[in-house]
Amino acid sequence: MQNNTQLYECGVIKMDTMDKNTRGVLLVLSGPSGTGKGTVCKVVRDSLGDNLAYSISATTRKPRTGEEHGREYFFFTKEEFEDLRDKNGFLEWAQVYDNYYGTPRAFVEEVLASGRDCILEIDPQGALQVRKATDEAVLVFIAPPSLEELRSRLTGRGTEAPEEVEKRLSCAEAELSYSNQYDYLIVNDEVEKAADKMKAILMAERCRIKRG
Numbered sequence: 001m002q003n004n005t006q007l008y009e010c011g012v013i014k015m016d017t018m019d020k021n022t023r024g025v026l027l028v029l030s031g032p033s034g035t036g037k038g039t040v041c042k043v044v045r046d047s048l049g050d051n052l053a054y055s056i057s058a059t060t061r062k063p064r065t066g067e068e069h070g071r072e073y074f075f076f077t078k079e080e081f082e083d084l085r086d087k088n089g090f091l092e093w094a095q096v097y098d099n100y101y102g103t104p105r106a107f108v109e110e111v112l113a114s115g116r117d118c119i120l121e122i123d124p125q126g127a128l129q130v131r132k133a134t135d136e137a138v139l140v141f142i143a144p145p146s147l148e149e150l151r152s153r154l155t156g157r158g159t160e161a162p163e164e165v166e167k168r169l170s171c172a173e174a175e176l177s178y179s180n181q182y183d184y185l186i187v188n189d190e191v192e193k194a195a196d197k198m199k200a201i202l203m204a205e206r207c208r209i210k211r212g
Helices: 004-010 015-020 037-051 078-086 105-113 124-133 147-157 162-176 191-207
Strands: 026-030 052-054 090-096 099-104 117-121 137-143 184-187
Touching: 026 037, 026 124, 026 191, 037 052, 037 117, 037 191, 078 090, 078 099, 090 105, 090 124, 099 105, 105 117, 124 137, 137 191, 147 162, 184 191
Parallel strands: 026 117, 026 137, 052 117, 137 184
Antiparallel strands: 090 099
């Protein structure tokens, strides 16, 4: 069996590949409302601790009571946001009514360079923007066991009127159509199992010979 020195010499293993694998993994997560994305992420984060960070979005809306710059959001003026956007400073961005929202490239890069994994929870349109912006993105779609189960979960929450539930189900069907453009699909039938699958994806990506 060849030793490590021989492997380096013959090019089977390259030092730059090993260095690259010390970077964190950018996990881009999408899924319809009611699939339990937040709950699954919390279980994973509680398990991995400081090794996992959530991406913080930038926005031009005004801070709400108790919100802090750099904690809930990065709060920018419209001019600051547009300047950063024009300098390719966002992995993705969108305008929602009168405000801009986006994912600052520099923040994500800082997290990944530190060796920590980063989760970006975003809708499919934004996820596909991120895929175009960086070859490091690993796209994961969280799906419900069925639309019937999703209806049951949304109804069981008791926080939406019947017409709002139907609207969310319609949006869910549209979002599910994007799932074949993702790298991984996790069906959240049980939170712990779904969390284990997400951790397995992170481990698999960490072990990948070629990343990005």
